[in-house]
Amino acid sequence: MKARILAGLACAVLVFSGYAEAKEEQKTSSSVQTQKVEQKNKSKLADGKEAKDLNILRSASDVMDEEEVKLVDINWTKPAAGEAQRYERSFENAPPMIPHDLEGLIPITADNNMCVTCHMPEVAKDVGATAIPKSHLYSIRNKKDLDGKLSDDRFNCTVCHVPQANVEAKFKNNFKPEYRDANLSQHSNLLDVLNEGVR
Numbered sequence: 001m002k003a004r005i006l007a008g009l010a011c012a013v014l015v016f017s018g019y020a021e022a023k024e025e026q027k028t029s030s031s032v033q034t035q036k037v038e039q040k041n042k043s044k045l046a047d048g049k050e051a052k053d054l055n056i057l058r059s060a061s062d063v064m065d066e067e068e069v070k071l072v073d074i075n076w077t078k079p080a081a082g083e084a085q086r087y088e089r090s091f092e093n094a095p096p097m098i099p100h101d102l103e104g105l106i107p108i109t110a111d112n113n114m115c116v117t118c119h120m121p122e123v124a125k126d127v128g129a130t131a132i133p134k135s136h137l138y139s140i141r142n143k144k145d146l147d148g149k150l151s152d153d154r155f156n157c158t159v160c161h162v163p164q165a166n167v168e169a170k171f172k173n174n175f176k177p178e179y180r181d182a183n184l185s186q187h188s189n190l191l192d193v194l195n196e197g198v199r
């Protein structure tokens, strides 16, 4: 009986010391992790400032703490439709950004789409808007010309076309588009070139 108790005690001591070692290991690995996170948080932005506002993306505990989150004051594109300057395209056949105010034009609902009242080809010219291109009047999936009718896939314009805001870009963008034709910095021709390079 005594021998059994002693053996039991010895086992307990062994198990406990193993546990303590494991704990110690965990501690060191977690402090290495903390160091890594700190290093990451110190990354500098293009303007040389520290990336403090990016910490929230990098550390799960900060995401739960909303106390220091400040909403940015965003000013969306102001000029009304008809008074705006078109933006240059971001790259060849990129969806153009919306240069005019959207007040009263969104949300787009199943019964009400204000965008088409100015942008359908039959009216666009009269109001000075860019006409919806051929690619939107065509079912790409069924390879079918829709005879001037807007494809249902294109109904929700703001999925692809977005207005702009005056927010400061945190990272510099060095991308420069190259257009095969100077005209393509202001216009699109996707449907004409969609199958380029496809046999």
Ligand code: HEC
Pocket: 080, 081, 082, 083, 084, 085, 086, 087, 096, 097, 098, 099, 100, 102, 105, 106, 114, 115, 116, 117, 118, 119, 127, 128, 129, 130, 157, 158, 161, 186
């Ligand atoms: C009252 C008429 C009108 C309405 C409604 C309207 N637009 Fe416009 N849109 C224009 C005009 C005019 C332009 C040309 C720039 C300007 O003069 O404002 C334009 C420009 C654009 C452009 C840029 C085209 C280019 O060539 O760069 C996009 C994209 C656009 N509108 C999308 C939309 C979307 C999406 C909606 C609906 C949420 C919408 N527009 C509603 C009149 C309108």
Ligand code: HEC
Pocket: 093, 094, 095, 096, 115, 116, 119, 130, 131, 132, 133, 134, 135, 136, 150, 153, 154, 155, 156, 157, 158, 159, 160, 161, 186, 187, 188, 189, 190, 191
């Ligand atoms: C699925 C994404 C998508 C949706 C939805 C969409 N567009 Fe586009 N749009 C594009 C892309 C991509 C281009 C440029 C390539 C091309 O010609 O199709 C474009 C081009 C345009 C152009 C420029 C035409 C030119 O000649 O330069 C206008 C204007 C436009 N769209 C208006 C609209 C309007 C209005 C709606 C809603 C009724 C709409 N788009 C819905 C993706 C979309």
